[in-house]
Amino acid sequence: MGIRQTDVIVVGGGPTGLVLASELALGGVAVLVVERLAERSGQSKALNLQPRTAEVFDLRGLLERTRKYALGNWGSGHFGGRPLSYEGWQTRHPYQVAIPQAGVERALEERLAEQGVPVLRGHDLVGFTQHDTGVTATVRTAAGESEIHARYLVGCDGGRSTVRKLLGVGFPGTDASQFAFVADVVFGVLPAAVPTRMRSVQDAIARERTAREKTGRRGTGGLIPLGEQGLFRLVFNDPDARAGDQATPVSEDEVKAAIRGLYGEDGEIAEVRWASRFSNATRQVDRYRVDRVLLAGDAAHIHFPAGGQGLNLGVQDAMNLGWKLAATVRGHAPTGLLDTYHAERHPVGARVVDNTRAQTLPTDPDPETRAMHGLITELARLPEANRYLAGMVSGLDIRYPVDGQDHPLLGARLPDLELPTHWTSTLFHPGHGVLLTTDPRHLATAGPWSDRVHAVAVADLPLPATAVLARPDGYTCWLALPETPHLSATDQLETALQTWFGPENP
Numbered sequence: 001m002g003i004r005q006t007d008v009i010v011v012g013g014g015p016t017g018l019v020l021a022s023e024l025a026l027g028g029v030a031v032l033v034v035e036r037l038a039e040r041s042g043q044s045k046a047l048n049l050q051p052r053t054a055e056v057f058d059l060r061g062l063l064e065r066t067r068k069y070a071l072g073n074w075g076s077g078h079f080g081g082r083p084l085s086y087e088g089w090q091t092r093h094p095y096q097v098a099i100p101q102a103g104v105e106r107a108l109e110e111r112l113a114e115q116g117v118p119v120l121r122g123h124d125l126v127g128f129t130q131h132d133t134g135v136t137a138t139v140r141t142a143a144g145e146s147e148i149h150a151r152y153l154v155g156c157d158g159g160r161s162t163v164r165k166l167l168g169v170g171f172p173g174t175d176a177s178q179f180a181f182v183a184d185v186v187f188g189v190l191p192a193a194v195p196t197r198m199r200s201v202q203d204a205i206a207r208e209r210t211a212r213e214k215t216g217r218r219g220t221g222g223l224i225p226l227g228e229q230g231l232f233r234l235v236f237n238d239p240d241a242r243a244g245d246q247a248t249p250v251s252e253d254e255v256k257a258a259i260r261g262l263y264g265e266d267g268e269i270a271e272v273r274w275a276s277r278f279s280n281a282t283r284q285v286d287r288y289r290v291d292r293v294l295l296a297g298d299a300a301h302i303h304f305p306a307g308g309q310g311l312n313l314g315v316q317d318a319m320n321l322g323w324k325l326a327a328t329v330r331g332h333a334p335t336g337l338l339d340t341y342h343a344e345r346h347p348v349g350a351r352v353v354d355n356t357r358a359q360t361l362p363t364d365p366d367p368e369t370r371a372m373h374g375l376i377t378e379l380a381r382l383p384e385a386n387r388y389l390a391g392m393v394s395g396l397d398i399r400y401p402v403d404g405q406d407h408p409l410l411g412a413r414l415p416d417l418e419l420p421t422h423w424t425s426t427l428f429h430p431g432h433g434v435l436l437t438t439d440p441r442h443l444a445t446a447g448p449w450s451d452r453v454h455a456v457a458v459a460d461l462p463l464p465a466t467a468v469l470a471r472p473d474g475y476t477c478w479l480a481l482p483e484t485p486h487l488s489a490t491d492q493l494e495t496a497l498q499t500w501f502g503p504e505n506p
C-alpha cells in the first residue's frame with residue numbers, strides 16, 4: 001500500500017478540479033489531482049466559455065492557450081432561447097468562446113503539466129477520514145487501494161460526487177421533470193435547413209417542423225457545428241420522455257427521429273459518435289465546506305444546462321476558492337477567509353439554479369405559462385432588461401459583499417483596463433492581489449504585503465475612483481474615491497490589506 005503526502009487533494013479532473021489545482025499551485029501549495037478515468041474521454045458536454053470565464057482565463061494568461069481548441073466566438077448568449085447582448089458590460093470579451101469542454105480540459109492539463117502538478121489518472125476516491133490536522137483519502141487503482149494524506153481535500157468530482165455523499169451534507173432541490181439528450185452526429189448528407197455557420201446559439205435552435213404522427217417526436221433543440229467536416233452536436237429536449245427512460249442508452253433511431261422532427265427528411269447520418277441523456281434535476285448543497293473538506297463545481301450544484309452556465313460556474317467556484325485555500329495552507333490567511341468561499345459562492349450558485357429553472361418553463365405549456373413566455377420574450381428585448389439577463393447568465397454581474405463602503409464597483413469584477421503599457425489583466429498573472437493607485441504614497445502602505453499584492457502607481461485610473469485594490473480572483477475589495485482624504489484612504493487601505501491578505505510581513 002503506497003502512501004503519499006500533499007497539502008491539498010483535488011478529487012476530479014474536470015474543468016473545476018483542473019482550474020482549482022492550477023490556482024493552488026500558483027498560490028505556492030503542494031497539490032495533486034485524483035481522477036477516476038484512466039484516460040480522458042474526449043467527450044464534451046459544455047461548448048462555451050462565458051465572457052466572465054474568458055476574463056478570468058485572461059487573468060492567468062490562459063485564454064490564448066485555450067483558443068487553440070476553440071471553434072470561434074458566438075456573438076451573443078441566450079436566456080431560454082432569447083438573444084442576449086454582452087455589449088453593455090465593459091468587457092473585452094462581449095461574446096462566448098465556442099469551445100468543446102474537452103478542449104478546455106486539454107488546455108488546463110497542459111498548464112498543470114508546466115506547473116508540475118500530478119494528475120493521477122485511474123485513481124478513484126472511495127473514502128476519506130478527517131482529523132484535527134488533515135484528511136486521509138483512500139483511492140482505488142488497478143493495483144489496489146492506497147492512502148493519501150493531505151491538509152485539505154476538495155471534491156470537484158461532478159454531479160454524482162462521492163465526496164459529497166461521504167460528507168453527508170444536505171443536497172436539497174427538485175427531481176427531474178424535463179428530459180433531454182445530446183448526441184454528436186456525423187452527417188453523410190446534411191439536412192438543407194441546418195445552419196453550417198453559427199454566430200450565436202440562437203442560430204442552432206430549431207422547433208419541430210413535421211407533424212407528430214409523421215416523426216413520432218415532438219420537441220425543441222438544434223444542431224451545432226463542431227468544426228470537423230459533417231460533425232454536429234444535437235441537443236434535443238423531449239417533452240414525451242419519462243424518468244424511467246433515463247437509464248436506457250440513446251438509440252440511433254431516436255437520434256434520427258429527433259433530427260427529422262427538427263429539420264425535415266433530407267439528411268443522412270453516417271455515424272453517431274456518442275449520446276447521453278440529461279435532465280432538469282436541480283439541487284445545491286447547503287454547505288460548501290465541512291472543516292477540511294470542501295466542494296466545488298457540479299459536486300456542489302446541478303441544474304439543467306440552460307444558457308451554458310455549469311462549466312463556467314465551476315470555474316468561478318475554483319477561482320474563488322483557490323487563492324483563499326492557498327493562503328490558509330500557507331498560514332497567512334486572515335481569520336475567516338476560507339469561510340467566505342461558502343458565503344460568496346452559495347448565493348451565486350443559488351442564483352444560477354434559479355435562473356435555469358426560469359429558463360425551463362415547460363415548452364408545451366398551458367395558456368398561462370404561454371402568456372408568461374411571451375411576456376419574458378418582450379421584456380428581454382428592452383435594453384436594460386437584456387443587459388440584466390446577460391450579466392446574470394455570463395457571470396459578469398457577480399458582486400461579493402464588502403463591509404463598509406457602498407459603491408457599485410466595490411465587490412464587483414475589476415474590468416480589464418488599458419494602462420499606458422499593458423492591460424491590467426496581465427498584472428494578475430502571478431495570482432497576487434493588485435493595487436492600482438494614482439497616489440504613489442499608497443505604494444509604501446502596501447509595501448509590507450508585496451509578497452501578496454502587486455502595487456502599481458498610475459497617472460490616471462479610468463474608473464470613478466483614485467485607487468482600487470483587487471483580490472487575486474479579480475474582484476475589488478477597496479476603493480478610494482476622489483473625495484476621500486489621503487489619511488483616511490491610507491487607513492482604509494491598510495485595513496483592507498489586513499482583511500483580505502492577512503498580517504503584514506515583519
Ligand SMILES: Cc1cc2nc3c(=O)[nH]c(=O)nc-3n(C[C@H](O)[C@H](O)[C@H](O)COP(=O)(O)OP(=O)(O)OC[C@H]3O[C@@H](n4cnc5c(N)ncnc54)[C@H](O)[C@@H]3O)c2cc1C
Nearest residue numbers: 012014015016036045046047125158297298308309310311
Ligand atoms: C448535455 C450537457 C450540456 C452542457 N453544456 C454546457 C455548456 O454549454 N456550458 C456550460 O458552462 N456548461 C454546460 N454543461 C455543464 C458542464 O458540463 C458541467 O457543469 C461541468 O462539466 C462541471 O465541471 P466539473 O469539473 O465540476 O465536473 P465534471 O466535468 O463532471 O468532472 C468531474 C470529474 O471527476 C471525476 N470523478 C468522479 N468521481 C470521482 C471519484 N470518486 N474519484 C476520482 N475522480 C472522480 C470524473 O471522472 C470527472 O472527470 C452541460 C452539461 C450537460 C449534461
